[in-house]
Amino acid sequence: MSIDPSSIPNFGAQQGPQSGGGQPSGPIVPDQDLVKQLLDQMELKYVVDDEGDLAAPWEDFRTYFMFRGEEDQQVFSVRTFYDRPHSIDDKVQILESIDDWNRRTLWPKVYTHTHDDGTVRLIGEAQMLIGTGVALEHFVSSVVSWVRASIEFDKWLIEQLGLEKDVDGEGGESGEPDSE
Template sequence: MRPSSAVVQPDRELVKEILDELELDPTFDEHGDLAISTPQLTIYFLFGSAGDIFTVRTFYTRRYSVDEKRVLLTALNEWNADHMWPKVYTFTRDNGVTRVIGDSELYIGAGVTGEHLTTVIAHWVRFAIKFHRWLTDRLAYQLD
């Protein structure tokens, strides 16, 4: 697929075509969600129930303890203040395991150009990976 200036209504199939073109090796998980995955992270490409929001949500593999959360939140706040995306936050399960999640969202209710969608996907994937590297470096001496 060649990026286009024509307005399109994005869907899973179009996003899969773009990911294929970007050579990002997309797959579908057991729930039918489109994703790309590495040992460090999994990036999902999701559509809101009303079909007007496109979300790129990243689940970072590393798990943190509740004792590490204060240092982790300080780092996430620093990233969020300095970067537009992904916006990152924590999710702590009842067992005390904390995960980091990143979100980037785009309103698509009126459609978007194929060119814009391709650019957004490429940048958001790149920044999801950049965040992982940044956080690893940022916490290297504080948590390890």
């Protein structure tokens, strides 16, 4: 199976009618190769980690694309680990902010993880049951939306908490993948 580039949503510009382009007409069970192809078409750099998961690194966070479970119960998860450390003293303010985000948005759902040293980090996550198959267009649009929402959450949190960013140019480039 392959992804028709016209099926990648652009969220804003009008799109013409979609051609079949040889895409499967029924449900498909996505796999890592399909995700790699989608990331390539989105022009996102990625690596495969030691556990075999795909990861797209940005300057202040990493987004992982993971398949878990077996057969009919397989789940595809997009999980973003935000690298910016927060102090345990700031956790109440962070929780209030992410509760607001979680109420207002569908994804990613964000939660905190407190390390043994008291450092608080944030994790965003969206999941889809794929074991019984999904429509290719639904899978593609969901993954694109989840990636964009993960980037938007980082920008939103910086704004909400008044965090300073290291920005070389105007507009904040945290939406661009790392060049590593």
